[in-house]
Amino acid sequence: MVTTPPVPPGRPDEQDDPTGIRALLAGLGDPGPMPADLVDRINASIAAEQQSRSAAGDRTVVPLRRRRPLWAKVGLVAAAVAAVAVAVPAMLGTGPGELMASLSRGGSSSAHDASAGAAKSSASGPEGAPTGADSRAAAGTGAIALASTGTAYTSTELTRQARSMLSQGFSAASSLKADAATNPQGLRGCLTALGVAPWMPVVGDVGTYDGRPAVVALVSGDTGQNVYAVGRDCDATHPVVIAGPVPVP
Amino acid sequence: MGTTPLHERDDRELLRQHLAGDPDAFGELFRRHRDRMWAVALRTTRNPELAADCVQDAFISAFRRAGSYRGDAAVTTWLHRIVVNACLDRLRRDKPTSPLPEYELADKRDAHASVDTRLDVREALDRLPEGQRMALVLVDMHGLSVLEAAAVLEVAEGTVKSRCSRGREAMAAMLRERSGQP
Incomplete structure (x- = not known):
């Protein structure tokens, strides 16, 4: 026998329903609250959106408390320039020598020549034109290297996995899909849209994050490293962040 | 402020x-x-x-x-x-x-009839045209008023009412057919 649950309380019965279907549908149950991991994911996306708007100088939303980007702080410039040239490769760990050498050059050369010159148009700082205090922004785009190992990254192991990214093999650019975050240029555009300064060196890996197709990107800034998990379709006009920035200790 | x-x-x-x-x-x-x-x-x-x-x-x-x-x-x-x-x-x-997953319509004599009935209802809902299905999802399942559902779906109130009505009748017919009722 089919049990007919009552129409939910507090709702006036706006329509006669001789079929009883309305009550059956109402009795299918509530899905419950949004899962915590999804709440975190969307909060991260909203934070990235906010950061992106501020960084892009979007006048649609004018921040009430405009925050100067960390990398633009006067006094950190010298240390930051050194970070690009010297410290970043050291922080990145014990990766292949070729990659380290590439990143330490701080230019657009990388494991993928296809990334050369990528995002040059976005080389200006988040506040618009590069400031005189930040020579890095004016120097051009940071190195970006992209692997496609298919690693299954997880939210619980992300920072550990990010640190070991460099020990994994790097595939040829030609095997990677163009025009999205699985392409060095697309990944750079994606990260720039998320507020990552164009000069920051990036090591990316195409895999999955908590079972979802993703590109995990390790970004080195002047105050340390952060890891992002972005959608494979993330690009400059459609920034899709799944997680991050997560500081890598 | x-x-x-x-x-x-x-x-x-x-x-x-x-x-x-x-x-x-x-x-x-x-x-x-x-x-x-x-x-x-x-x-x-x-x-x-x-x-x-x-x-x-x-x-x-x-x-x-x-x-x-x-x-x-x-x-x-x-x-x-x-x-x-x-x-x-x-x-x-x-x-x-x-x-959408293919469900076998449930046999009402089965011991798990209430669970199966839920599947029946869901499957019948899935079989409806999108407009009727969304009207029922919003009004009957989600608890929106007809006015609110009309605003969400960007259609007239009367359209939501008729979609709900037709959708319920279609679902009832599907469920009756399965249970062998005329």
Whole structure:
């Protein structure tokens, strides 16, 4: 026998329903609250959106408390320039020598020549034109290297996995899909849209994050490293962040 | 206004503050409405993974398109519209590769009749045309008024009423047919 649950309380019965279907549908149950991991994911996306708007100088939303980007702080410039040239490769760990050498050059050369010159148009700082205090922004785009190992990254192991990214093999650019975050240029555009300064060196890996197709990107800034998990379709006009920035200790 | 705690501001004010650049206002809107939006996404897609992607896309879209809110409906109605459209777009896009699961209609004599009846109801709902299905999801399952559902679906009130009515009759016929009733 089919049990007919009552129409939910507090709702006036706006329509006669001789079929009883309305009550059956109402009795299918509530899905419950949004899962915590999804709440975190969307909060991260909203934070990235906010950061992106501020960084892009979007006048649609004018921040009430405009925050100067960390990398633009006067006094950190010298240390930051050194970070690009010297410290970043050291922080990145014990990766292949070729990659380290590439990143330490701080230019657009990388494991993928296809990334050369990528995002040059976005080389200006988040506040618009590069400031005189930040020579890095004016120097051009940071190195970006992209692997496609298919690693299954997880939210619980992300920072550990990010640190070991460099020990994994790097595939040829030609095997990677163009025009999205699985392409060095697309990944750079994606990260720039998320507020990552164009000069920051990036090591990316195409895999999955908590079972979802993703590109995990390790970004080195002047105050340390952060890891992002972005959608494979993330690009400059459609920034899709799944997680991050997560500081890598 | 600026000193009013976030949780005491109404939705419209939060959206205005977001447009004015308040970095926390949209987060409060998300906190306030996330469970309802999750519920409607799940009820629309019936797939938790898909619903998660849709509701995330929808909130980011709402963040970016806050300026498109004209104030002629409640903010929650506007959010519902964005979420439902995100779900329907995704379902239409994914349809060729992810068909709805095929359920066997339940035998009412089975010991698990109540569970099976739920499957029957869900399957019957899935078989409805999209317009009728969404009207029933919003009105009968999600508890929106006909007026609110009309605003979400961007159709006339009368259209929602007739879609609900036709949808219920079609579902009743499907369930009667299965149970062998005339």
